Amino acid sequence: MTLKKWCAVLAMSAGAVTSAIAQSDFPPSASAKQEAPRLVEVMSMAQLEHLKLWYAGKAKNWDLAAYELRQLTNSLAEAAIFYPAVPVSNVTTMKEPLLSIADAIAAGDDRKFAASMRVLTDGCNACHASMGRGFIAIAVPTSGQPPANQIFPPLEKPRKK
Numbered sequence: 274m275t276l277k278k279w280c281a282v283l284a285m286s287a288g289a290v291t292s293a294i295a296q297s298d299f300p301p302s303a304s305a306k307q308e309a310p311r312l313v314e315v316m317s318m319a320q321l322e323h324l325k326l327w328y329a330g331k332a333k334n335w336d337l338a339a340y341e342l343r344q345l346t347n348s349l350a351e352a353a354i355f356y357p358a359v360p361v362s363n364v365t366t367m368k369e370p371l372l373s374i375a376d377a378i379a380a381g382d383d384r385k386f387a388a389s390m391r392v393l394t395d396g397c398n399a400c401h402a403s404m405g406r407g408f409i410a411i412a413v414p415t416s417g418q419p420p421a422n423q424i425f426p427p428l429e430k431p432r433k434k
């Protein structure tokens with residue numbers, strides 16, 4: 274993913290939010306008030322996407338990994354766009370590891386994928402710490418057992434005759 278693409282993603286996701294707004298410690302910007310979800314909703318989504326991204330990469334299901342990476346990038350972009358209290362610089366530091374994960378996915382490089390995921394995860398925690406949320410500690414899963422309601426390895430494609 275290029276820097277240009279990242280900016281496009283940021284711009285795109287500005288139109289993607291539809292949920293209703295509720296009370297939050299981090300109210301959305303005035304212009305987003307009508308549609309923006311609470312920041313915890315965006316973050317809970319990011320947590321699930323982070324988890325799925327990890328298991329998709331572990332299973333070398335690069336199509337699914339690329340998909341989850343896009344979703345996660347959107348969630349982080351939303352956090353930056355809609356919540357003025359969230360420092361944009363804390364989100365832009367996520368750009369490097371996101372790009373690096375994208376490269377690893379494109380190359381099918383599982384070692385680079387795992388290493389980049391760890392750098393990304395450090396970024397999640399750095400922002401949490403800087404915003405008085407250091408008790409929300411994110412990690413890449415260490416057990417081999419993925420959440421059981423989704424299949425992570427690539428499905429066998431029907432053979433061409």
Ligand code: HEC
Binds near residue numbers: 297299359
């Ligand atoms: C730019 C800052 C920032 C970044 C980057 C960030 N977060 Fe958060 N996150 C927050 C803030 C602020 C909260 C607390 C929201 C609140 O209390 O209303 C939060 C809360 C959370 C929560 C708690 C949600 C809940 O209610 O249980 C989870 C889980 C979470 N983040 C996951 C992640 C993951 C995973 C990443 C990295 C992929 C990440 N966050 C990156 C700022 C950030």
